[in-house]
Amino acid sequence: MHRIFQRFIDRLSESVDVVALREAMTDAAAALDLRCFAYLSTPHRLRGEARVVSTYPPAWTEHYLQNRYERLDPVVIRARCHPEPFEWGPGAGQGGLSGRQRELFDEAAEFGIRRGFTIPIHDGRGQIAAVTFATDGRHPAFRRSIEKHAPVLQLMAMYFHAQARRAFGGDRIVDGVALTPREFECLQWACQGKSAWEIGCILGISRRTAGFHLDNAKAKLGVRSICQAVARLSAAKPTLH
Amino acid sequence: MMQLITSDRYGEFVEELAEMYRLRYRVFKERLDWDVQASSDMEVDDFDAFHPTYLLQRGSGGQVQGCVRLLPSTGPTMLRDTFATLLAGQAAPASPTIWESSRFALDLRRDAPKGARGIARATYELFAGMIEFGLVRQLTAIVTVTDVRMERILRCAAWPLLRISEPRPCGTTLAVAGYLEVSAEALARVRSGGDFKGPVLWAPVASSAA
Numbered sequence: 001m002h003r004i005f006q007r008f009i010d011r012l013s014e015s016v017d018v019v020a021l022r023e024a025m026t027d028a029a030a031a032l033d034l035r036c037f038a039y040l041s042t043p044h045r046l047r048g049e050a051r052v053v054s055t056y057p058p059a060w061t062e063h064y065l066q067n068r069y070e071r072l073d074p075v076v077i078r079a080r081c082h083p084e085p086f087e088w089g090p091g092a093g094q095g096g097l098s099g100r101q102r103e104l105f106d107e108a109a110e111f112g113i114r115r116g117f118t119i120p121i122h123d124g125r126g127q128i129a130a131v132t133f134a135t136d137g138r139h140p141a142f143r144r145s146i147e148k149h150a151p152v153l154q155l156m157a158m159y160f161h162a163q164a165r166r167a168f169g170g171d172r173i174v175d176g177v178a179l180t181p182r183e184f185e186c187l188q189w190a191c192q193g194k195s196a197w198e199i200g201c202i203l204g205i206s207r208r209t210a211g212f213h214l215d216n217a218k219a220k221l222g223v224r225s226i227c228q229a230v231a232r233l234s235a236a237k238p239t240l241h
Numbered sequence: 242m243m244q245l246i247t248s249d250r251y252g253e254f255v256e257e258l259a260e261m262y263r264l265r266y267r268v269f270k271e272r273l274d275w276d277v278q279a280s281s282d283m284e285v286d287d288f289d290a291f292h293p294t295y296l297l298q299r300g301s302g303g304q305v306q307g308c309v310r311l312l313p314s315t316g317p318t319m320l321r322d323t324f325a326t327l328l329a330g331q332a333a334p335a336s337p338t339i340w341e342s343s344r345f346a347l348d349l350r351r352d353a354p355k356g357a358r359g360i361a362r363a364t365y366e367l368f369a370g371m372i373e374f375g376l377v378r379q380l381t382a383i384v385t386v387t388d389v390r391m392e393r394i395l396r397c398a399a400w401p402l403l404r405i406s407e408p409r410p411c412g413t414t415l416a417v418a419g420y421l422e423v424s425a426e427a428l429a430r431v432r433s434g435g436d437f438k439g440p441v442l443w444a445p446v447a448s449s450a451a
Contacts, residue, residue, distance in 0.1 A: 012290070
Protein backbone atom coordinates (compact mmCIF):
# COMPACT_ATOMS: atom_id res chain seq x y z
CA MET A 1 0.00 0.00 0.00
CA HIS A 2 2.87 2.39 0.81
CA ARG A 3 4.17 2.03 -2.72
CA ILE A 4 0.71 2.62 -4.18
CA PHE A 5 0.37 5.85 -2.18
CA GLN A 6 3.84 7.10 -3.17
CA ARG A 7 3.20 6.34 -6.83
CA PHE A 8 -0.15 8.13 -6.61
CA ILE A 9 1.43 11.25 -5.08
CA ASP A 10 4.21 11.26 -7.67
CA ARG A 11 1.78 10.90 -10.54
CA LEU A 12 -0.50 13.63 -9.22
CA SER A 13 2.34 16.09 -9.20
CA GLU A 14 3.32 15.13 -12.75
CA SER A 15 -0.26 15.54 -13.95
CA VAL A 16 -0.74 18.47 -16.27
CA ASP A 17 -4.47 18.10 -16.77
CA VAL A 18 -7.65 16.51 -15.47
CA VAL A 19 -7.18 13.45 -17.69
CA ALA A 20 -3.84 12.63 -16.09
CA LEU A 21 -5.28 13.20 -12.61
CA ARG A 22 -8.10 10.81 -13.42
CA GLU A 23 -5.66 8.15 -14.55
CA ALA A 24 -3.57 8.49 -11.40
CA MET A 25 -6.62 7.99 -9.20
CA THR A 26 -8.01 5.18 -11.38
CA ASP A 27 -4.80 3.18 -11.10
CA ALA A 28 -4.39 3.76 -7.36
CA ALA A 29 -8.01 2.78 -6.73
CA ALA A 30 -7.68 -0.36 -8.86
CA ALA A 31 -4.52 -1.34 -6.99
CA LEU A 32 -6.54 -1.08 -3.77
CA ASP A 33 -9.37 -3.27 -5.16
CA LEU A 34 -11.67 -0.29 -5.68
CA ARG A 35 -13.42 -0.53 -9.00
CA CYS A 36 -14.47 3.01 -9.74
CA PHE A 37 -14.38 6.46 -8.23
CA ALA A 38 -16.00 9.84 -8.63
CA TYR A 39 -14.76 13.25 -7.57
CA LEU A 40 -17.44 15.92 -7.35
CA SER A 41 -16.83 19.54 -6.52
CA THR A 42 -19.81 21.79 -5.95
CA PRO A 43 -19.74 25.52 -6.64
CA HIS A 44 -20.01 28.30 -4.10
CA ARG A 45 -23.65 28.61 -3.09
CA LEU A 46 -25.93 27.47 -5.86
CA ARG A 47 -24.48 29.46 -8.72
CA GLY A 48 -22.11 27.83 -11.17
CA GLU A 49 -21.78 24.24 -12.17
CA ALA A 50 -20.64 21.15 -10.34
CA ARG A 51 -17.48 19.53 -11.65
CA VAL A 52 -16.91 15.83 -11.91
CA VAL A 53 -13.89 13.64 -12.54
CA SER A 54 -14.83 9.99 -12.50
CA THR A 55 -14.64 6.51 -13.91
CA TYR A 56 -18.38 6.06 -13.66
CA PRO A 57 -20.11 5.27 -16.97
CA PRO A 58 -20.12 8.58 -18.90
CA ALA A 59 -23.82 8.17 -19.69
CA TRP A 60 -24.54 8.27 -15.96
CA THR A 61 -22.35 11.27 -15.10
CA GLU A 62 -23.81 13.18 -18.04
CA HIS A 63 -27.35 12.35 -16.98
CA TYR A 64 -26.45 13.23 -13.38
CA LEU A 65 -25.01 16.64 -14.20
CA GLN A 66 -27.71 17.52 -16.73
CA ASN A 67 -30.38 16.90 -14.13
CA ARG A 68 -28.36 18.68 -11.45
CA TYR A 69 -28.66 15.60 -9.28
CA GLU A 70 -25.98 16.96 -6.96
CA ARG A 71 -28.71 19.09 -5.38
CA LEU A 72 -30.81 16.04 -4.65
CA ASP A 73 -28.27 13.27 -4.16
CA PRO A 74 -28.45 12.08 -0.52
CA VAL A 75 -24.73 11.27 -0.63
CA VAL A 76 -23.87 14.86 -1.57
CA ILE A 77 -26.33 16.25 0.97
CA ARG A 78 -24.77 14.19 3.72
CA ALA A 79 -21.25 15.15 2.56
CA ARG A 80 -22.32 18.80 2.72
CA CYS A 81 -23.54 18.53 6.31
CA HIS A 82 -21.05 16.13 7.86
CA PRO A 83 -17.31 16.11 7.27
CA GLU A 84 -16.77 12.47 8.29
CA PRO A 85 -16.26 9.80 5.63
CA PHE A 86 -19.20 7.40 5.38
CA GLU A 87 -20.45 4.29 3.62
CA TRP A 88 -23.74 4.16 1.75
CA GLY A 89 -25.81 1.64 -0.13
CA PRO A 90 -28.12 -1.24 0.72
CA GLY A 91 -27.95 -1.96 4.41
CA ALA A 92 -26.18 1.29 5.25
CA GLY A 93 -29.20 3.27 6.42
CA GLN A 94 -31.26 4.43 3.48
CA GLY A 95 -34.31 5.33 5.47
CA GLY A 96 -35.86 8.78 5.13
CA LEU A 97 -35.27 9.06 1.40
CA SER A 98 -37.77 10.90 -0.76
CA GLY A 99 -39.31 9.23 -3.78
CA ARG A 100 -37.03 11.10 -6.17
CA GLN A 101 -33.97 10.22 -4.13
CA ARG A 102 -34.95 6.57 -4.23
CA GLU A 103 -35.28 6.84 -7.99
CA LEU A 104 -31.83 8.39 -8.19
CA PHE A 105 -30.35 5.42 -6.33
CA ASP A 106 -32.24 3.02 -8.59
CA GLU A 107 -30.94 4.77 -11.69
CA ALA A 108 -27.39 4.67 -10.32
CA ALA A 109 -27.77 0.95 -9.64
CA GLU A 110 -28.61 0.42 -13.30
CA PHE A 111 -25.19 1.82 -14.10
CA GLY A 112 -23.55 -0.51 -11.61
CA ILE A 113 -23.21 1.98 -8.74
CA ARG A 114 -24.86 0.40 -5.73
CA ARG A 115 -22.71 1.04 -2.73
CA GLY A 116 -19.86 3.34 -1.94
CA PHE A 117 -17.53 5.04 0.47
CA THR A 118 -17.58 8.82 0.36
CA ILE A 119 -14.99 11.25 1.72
CA PRO A 120 -16.25 14.84 2.07
CA ILE A 121 -13.88 17.80 1.87
CA HIS A 122 -14.95 21.15 3.28
CA ASP A 123 -12.89 24.16 2.25
CA GLY A 124 -14.07 26.43 5.03
CA ARG A 125 -15.77 28.84 2.60
CA GLY A 126 -18.95 26.95 1.85
CA GLN A 127 -17.59 24.99 -1.08
CA ILE A 128 -17.54 21.25 -0.75
CA ALA A 129 -16.02 18.41 -2.70
CA ALA A 130 -16.36 14.68 -2.25
CA VAL A 131 -14.48 11.64 -3.43
CA THR A 132 -16.50 8.44 -3.69
CA PHE A 133 -15.23 4.94 -4.28
CA ALA A 134 -18.07 2.78 -5.52
CA THR A 135 -18.91 -0.77 -6.45
CA ASP A 136 -21.75 -2.63 -8.07
CA GLY A 137 -22.62 -5.12 -5.39
CA ARG A 138 -21.51 -7.00 -2.35
CA HIS A 139 -17.83 -7.23 -3.04
CA PRO A 140 -16.04 -8.45 0.07
CA ALA A 141 -12.78 -7.15 -1.36
CA PHE A 142 -14.31 -3.67 -1.58
CA ARG A 143 -15.38 -3.72 2.07
CA ARG A 144 -12.04 -5.08 3.22
CA SER A 145 -10.18 -2.41 1.29
CA ILE A 146 -12.33 0.38 2.74
CA GLU A 147 -11.86 -0.89 6.27
CA LYS A 148 -8.16 -1.34 5.89
CA HIS A 149 -7.29 1.79 3.95
CA ALA A 150 -9.81 4.41 5.12
CA PRO A 151 -7.22 6.92 6.43
CA VAL A 152 -5.07 6.55 3.31
CA LEU A 153 -8.10 6.99 1.06
CA GLN A 154 -8.88 10.15 2.99
CA LEU A 155 -5.38 11.50 2.30
CA MET A 156 -5.64 10.50 -1.37
CA ALA A 157 -8.96 12.32 -1.62
CA MET A 158 -7.52 15.51 -0.14
CA TYR A 159 -4.44 15.48 -2.35
CA PHE A 160 -6.62 14.80 -5.36
CA HIS A 161 -8.88 17.74 -4.49
CA ALA A 162 -5.92 20.09 -4.13
CA GLN A 163 -4.63 19.15 -7.58
CA ALA A 164 -8.05 19.06 -9.23
CA ARG A 165 -8.82 22.55 -8.03
CA ARG A 166 -5.73 23.81 -9.75
CA ALA A 167 -6.36 21.76 -12.90
CA PHE A 168 -9.84 23.23 -13.12
CA GLY A 169 -8.33 26.66 -12.92
CA GLY A 170 -9.42 28.09 -9.63
CA ASP A 171 -6.97 30.94 -10.18
CA ARG A 172 -7.72 33.71 -12.61
CA ILE A 173 -4.99 35.40 -14.54
CA VAL A 174 -5.16 39.18 -14.83
CA ASP A 175 -2.26 40.71 -16.76
CA GLY A 176 -0.20 37.60 -16.09
CA VAL A 177 -0.90 37.71 -12.35
CA ALA A 178 -2.72 34.83 -10.67
CA LEU A 179 -5.57 35.97 -8.41
CA THR A 180 -7.43 33.55 -6.19
CA PRO A 181 -11.16 33.21 -6.88
CA ARG A 182 -11.88 35.29 -3.75
CA GLU A 183 -9.48 38.06 -4.71
CA PHE A 184 -10.95 38.12 -8.19
CA GLU A 185 -14.49 38.15 -6.86
CA CYS A 186 -13.76 41.04 -4.45
CA LEU A 187 -12.08 42.99 -7.21
CA GLN A 188 -15.01 42.46 -9.53
CA TRP A 189 -17.36 43.94 -6.95
CA ALA A 190 -14.92 46.79 -6.38
CA CYS A 191 -15.15 47.41 -10.13
CA GLN A 192 -18.83 48.03 -9.64
CA GLY A 193 -18.08 50.65 -7.06
CA LYS A 194 -18.71 48.59 -3.94
CA SER A 195 -16.82 49.36 -0.75
CA ALA A 196 -15.02 46.71 1.27
CA TRP A 197 -17.90 46.82 3.75
CA GLU A 198 -20.46 46.28 0.97
CA ILE A 199 -18.39 43.51 -0.61
CA GLY A 200 -18.22 41.84 2.78
CA CYS A 201 -22.01 41.92 3.04
CA ILE A 202 -22.46 40.59 -0.50
CA LEU A 203 -20.04 37.71 -0.06
CA GLY A 204 -20.92 36.94 3.54
CA ILE A 205 -17.43 37.72 4.87
CA SER A 206 -16.22 40.45 7.19
CA ARG A 207 -15.23 43.91 5.93
CA ARG A 208 -11.75 43.20 7.15
CA THR A 209 -11.50 39.94 5.19
CA ALA A 210 -12.80 41.63 2.04
CA GLY A 211 -10.20 44.36 2.61
CA PHE A 212 -7.54 41.71 3.05
CA HIS A 213 -8.38 40.07 -0.29
CA LEU A 214 -8.42 43.46 -2.01
CA ASP A 215 -5.05 44.37 -0.50
CA ASN A 216 -3.65 41.05 -1.70
CA ALA A 217 -5.00 41.64 -5.19
CA LYS A 218 -3.44 45.13 -5.20
CA ALA A 219 -0.09 43.77 -3.99
CA LYS A 220 -0.09 41.06 -6.64
CA LEU A 221 -0.99 43.52 -9.38
CA GLY A 222 1.65 45.90 -8.07
CA VAL A 223 -0.70 48.86 -7.70
CA ARG A 224 -1.40 51.16 -4.75
CA SER A 225 -5.08 51.88 -5.02
CA ILE A 226 -8.27 50.01 -5.74
CA CYS A 227 -8.86 52.44 -8.62
CA GLN A 228 -5.66 51.30 -10.28
CA ALA A 229 -6.48 47.64 -9.65
CA VAL A 230 -9.92 48.13 -11.16
CA ALA A 231 -8.34 49.81 -14.18
CA ARG A 232 -5.95 46.89 -14.64
CA LEU A 233 -8.80 44.42 -14.37
CA SER A 234 -10.91 46.32 -16.91
CA ALA A 235 -8.00 46.65 -19.32
CA ALA A 236 -7.06 43.01 -19.12
CA LYS A 237 -9.30 40.32 -20.44
CA PRO A 238 -9.29 37.89 -17.56
CA THR A 239 -8.65 34.34 -18.68
CA LEU A 240 -9.06 31.13 -16.82
CA HIS A 241 -5.78 29.59 -15.87
CA MET B 242 12.27 12.88 18.93
CA MET B 243 12.18 14.41 15.46
CA GLN B 244 11.35 12.97 12.07
CA LEU B 245 12.03 14.47 8.69
CA ILE B 246 9.75 13.42 5.82
CA THR B 247 10.70 14.30 2.26
CA SER B 248 8.28 13.84 -0.64
CA ASP B 249 10.06 10.78 -2.04
CA ARG B 250 9.29 9.05 1.27
CA TYR B 251 5.60 9.98 1.73
CA GLY B 252 4.64 6.39 0.97
CA GLU B 253 6.66 5.04 3.87
CA PHE B 254 5.22 7.65 6.23
CA VAL B 255 1.54 7.56 5.34
CA GLU B 256 0.45 6.99 8.94
CA GLU B 257 2.72 9.78 10.20
CA LEU B 258 1.33 12.17 7.57
CA ALA B 259 -2.23 11.31 8.58
CA GLU B 260 -1.33 11.88 12.22
CA MET B 261 0.25 15.21 11.33
CA TYR B 262 -2.85 16.38 9.42
CA ARG B 263 -4.97 15.47 12.45
CA LEU B 264 -2.65 17.49 14.68
CA ARG B 265 -3.00 20.45 12.31
CA TYR B 266 -6.78 20.09 12.40
CA ARG B 267 -6.77 20.19 16.20
CA VAL B 268 -4.54 23.25 16.28
CA PHE B 269 -5.67 25.35 13.31
CA LYS B 270 -9.35 24.44 13.07
CA GLU B 271 -10.37 23.57 16.61
CA ARG B 272 -8.09 25.73 18.71
CA LEU B 273 -7.35 28.74 16.51
CA ASP B 274 -10.54 28.54 14.41
CA TRP B 275 -8.76 29.46 11.17
CA ASP B 276 -10.57 29.42 7.86
CA VAL B 277 -8.89 26.20 6.67
CA GLN B 278 -9.87 23.33 4.42
CA ALA B 279 -10.71 20.10 6.19
CA SER B 280 -11.97 16.60 5.67
CA SER B 281 -13.29 14.99 8.80
CA ASP B 282 -10.44 15.38 11.28
CA MET B 283 -7.61 16.36 8.93
CA GLU B 284 -6.44 19.75 7.69
CA VAL B 285 -4.75 19.67 4.27
CA ASP B 286 -4.30 22.70 2.00
CA ASP B 287 -3.16 23.31 -1.57
CA PHE B 288 0.46 23.79 -0.55
CA ASP B 289 0.61 20.23 0.76
CA ALA B 290 0.26 19.18 -2.87
CA PHE B 291 3.57 20.85 -3.79
CA HIS B 292 5.68 18.08 -2.25
CA PRO B 293 6.84 19.89 0.87
CA THR B 294 9.25 18.51 3.41
CA TYR B 295 7.82 18.03 6.90
CA LEU B 296 9.42 17.97 10.30
CA LEU B 297 7.50 16.09 12.96
CA GLN B 298 8.13 16.24 16.68
CA ARG B 299 7.08 13.30 18.84
CA GLY B 300 6.40 13.35 22.55
CA SER B 301 7.75 10.89 25.07
CA GLY B 302 4.72 8.66 24.43
CA GLY B 303 5.51 8.55 20.71
CA GLN B 304 2.55 10.72 19.66
CA VAL B 305 3.03 13.37 16.95
CA GLN B 306 2.66 16.61 18.91
CA GLY B 307 4.48 19.10 16.71
CA CYS B 308 5.01 19.75 13.02
CA VAL B 309 6.19 22.29 10.49
CA ARG B 310 6.04 22.37 6.69
CA LEU B 311 8.97 23.50 4.53
CA LEU B 312 8.79 24.62 0.89
CA PRO B 313 11.52 26.05 -1.36
CA SER B 314 10.99 29.73 -2.06
CA THR B 315 11.78 29.10 -5.74
CA GLY B 316 8.33 27.50 -6.10
CA PRO B 317 4.85 28.41 -4.87
CA THR B 318 4.86 29.79 -1.32
CA MET B 319 2.19 31.09 1.01
CA LEU B 320 3.93 34.45 1.25
CA ARG B 321 3.99 34.91 -2.52
CA ASP B 322 0.59 33.43 -3.36
CA THR B 323 -1.63 33.92 -0.31
CA PHE B 324 -0.12 36.67 1.83
CA ALA B 325 1.40 38.94 -0.82
CA THR B 326 0.00 41.92 1.06
CA LEU B 327 2.49 41.24 3.89
CA LEU B 328 5.36 41.93 1.47
CA ALA B 329 4.49 45.66 1.54
CA GLY B 330 5.40 46.08 -2.11
CA GLN B 331 8.63 44.11 -2.00
CA ALA B 332 9.22 41.10 -4.23
CA ALA B 333 8.68 37.70 -2.60
CA PRO B 334 11.97 35.91 -1.95
CA ALA B 335 12.81 33.33 -4.62
CA SER B 336 16.21 31.88 -3.85
CA PRO B 337 17.63 28.37 -3.55
CA THR B 338 19.09 29.35 -0.18
CA ILE B 339 15.75 30.42 1.31
CA TRP B 340 12.91 28.05 2.18
CA GLU B 341 9.54 28.94 3.59
CA SER B 342 8.16 27.42 6.75
CA SER B 343 4.42 27.25 7.37
CA ARG B 344 1.80 25.38 9.41
CA PHE B 345 4.00 25.39 12.50
CA ALA B 346 1.89 23.61 15.09
CA LEU B 347 2.33 22.21 18.57
CA ASP B 348 -0.26 20.50 20.70
CA LEU B 349 1.35 19.92 24.07
CA ARG B 350 0.16 18.76 27.41
CA ARG B 351 0.10 21.37 30.11
CA ASP B 352 2.82 19.57 32.03
CA ALA B 353 5.14 19.27 29.00
CA PRO B 354 8.80 19.79 30.02
CA LYS B 355 9.94 23.39 29.84
CA GLY B 356 13.22 24.88 28.65
CA ALA B 357 14.58 28.38 29.12
CA ARG B 358 12.15 31.32 29.64
CA GLY B 359 9.16 29.04 30.17
CA ILE B 360 9.06 27.80 26.56
CA ALA B 361 8.43 24.08 26.06
CA ARG B 362 11.43 21.96 25.13
CA ALA B 363 9.35 20.57 22.24
CA THR B 364 9.18 24.09 20.80
CA TYR B 365 12.97 24.44 21.01
CA GLU B 366 13.34 20.99 19.48
CA LEU B 367 11.21 21.91 16.48
CA PHE B 368 13.11 25.22 16.05
CA ALA B 369 16.44 23.37 16.28
CA GLY B 370 15.20 20.84 13.73
CA MET B 371 14.36 23.67 11.32
CA ILE B 372 17.81 25.20 11.69
CA GLU B 373 19.57 21.84 11.36
CA PHE B 374 17.56 21.13 8.23
CA GLY B 375 18.53 24.57 6.93
CA LEU B 376 22.22 24.05 7.64
CA VAL B 377 22.24 20.65 5.91
CA ARG B 378 20.54 22.19 2.87
CA GLN B 379 22.93 25.17 3.03
CA LEU B 380 20.20 27.71 3.50
CA THR B 381 20.85 31.21 4.71
CA ALA B 382 17.36 31.91 6.02
CA ILE B 383 13.85 30.58 6.46
CA VAL B 384 11.08 32.96 5.48
CA THR B 385 7.73 32.59 7.21
CA VAL B 386 4.29 34.07 7.69
CA THR B 387 3.24 33.90 11.31
CA ASP B 388 1.32 35.88 13.88
CA VAL B 389 2.52 38.28 16.55
CA ARG B 390 2.00 35.69 19.29
CA MET B 391 4.37 33.28 17.59
CA GLU B 392 6.75 36.14 16.86
CA ARG B 393 6.97 36.77 20.61
CA ILE B 394 7.79 33.11 21.28
CA LEU B 395 10.50 33.20 18.61
CA ARG B 396 12.00 36.29 20.22
CA CYS B 397 11.96 34.68 23.67
CA ALA B 398 13.57 31.56 22.22
CA ALA B 399 16.46 33.73 20.95
CA TRP B 400 15.57 33.07 17.31
CA PRO B 401 14.02 36.42 16.47
CA LEU B 402 12.02 37.10 13.32
CA LEU B 403 13.44 39.79 11.07
CA ARG B 404 10.27 41.51 9.91
CA ILE B 405 9.66 42.21 6.23
CA SER B 406 6.91 44.67 7.09
CA GLU B 407 4.58 45.72 9.87
CA PRO B 408 1.98 43.20 11.11
CA ARG B 409 -1.44 43.36 9.48
CA PRO B 410 -4.81 42.11 10.71
CA CYS B 411 -5.78 38.81 9.16
CA GLY B 412 -8.92 37.09 10.42
CA THR B 413 -8.72 37.00 14.18
CA THR B 414 -4.95 37.55 14.43
CA LEU B 415 -2.19 39.97 13.48
CA ALA B 416 -0.13 38.35 10.71
CA VAL B 417 3.50 39.19 10.10
CA ALA B 418 6.11 37.98 7.58
CA GLY B 419 9.82 37.81 8.15
CA TYR B 420 13.10 35.95 8.00
CA LEU B 421 14.61 33.53 10.48
CA GLU B 422 18.37 33.22 10.47
CA VAL B 423 19.90 29.85 9.60
CA SER B 424 23.35 29.73 11.19
CA ALA B 425 25.47 27.77 13.63
CA GLU B 426 25.05 30.65 16.11
CA ALA B 427 21.27 30.56 15.91
CA LEU B 428 21.36 26.78 16.37
CA ALA B 429 23.60 27.10 19.43
CA ARG B 430 21.20 29.60 21.03
CA VAL B 431 18.13 27.45 20.39
CA ARG B 432 19.88 24.26 21.53
CA SER B 433 20.96 25.92 24.72
CA GLY B 434 17.41 27.21 25.35
CA GLY B 435 16.04 23.68 25.01
CA ASP B 436 19.01 22.11 26.80
CA PHE B 437 19.91 19.91 23.82
CA LYS B 438 23.52 18.75 23.81
CA GLY B 439 23.63 17.63 20.17
CA PRO B 440 21.61 17.35 16.96
CA VAL B 441 17.85 16.85 17.29
CA LEU B 442 17.57 15.35 13.82
CA TRP B 443 19.01 11.90 13.81
CA ALA B 444 22.30 11.78 11.98
CA PRO B 445 21.16 9.29 9.30
CA VAL B 446 18.08 11.37 8.62
CA ALA B 447 20.05 14.60 8.52
CA SER B 448 22.58 13.16 6.08
CA SER B 449 19.88 11.84 3.78
CA ALA B 450 18.45 15.35 3.64
CA ALA B 451 21.63 16.58 1.99
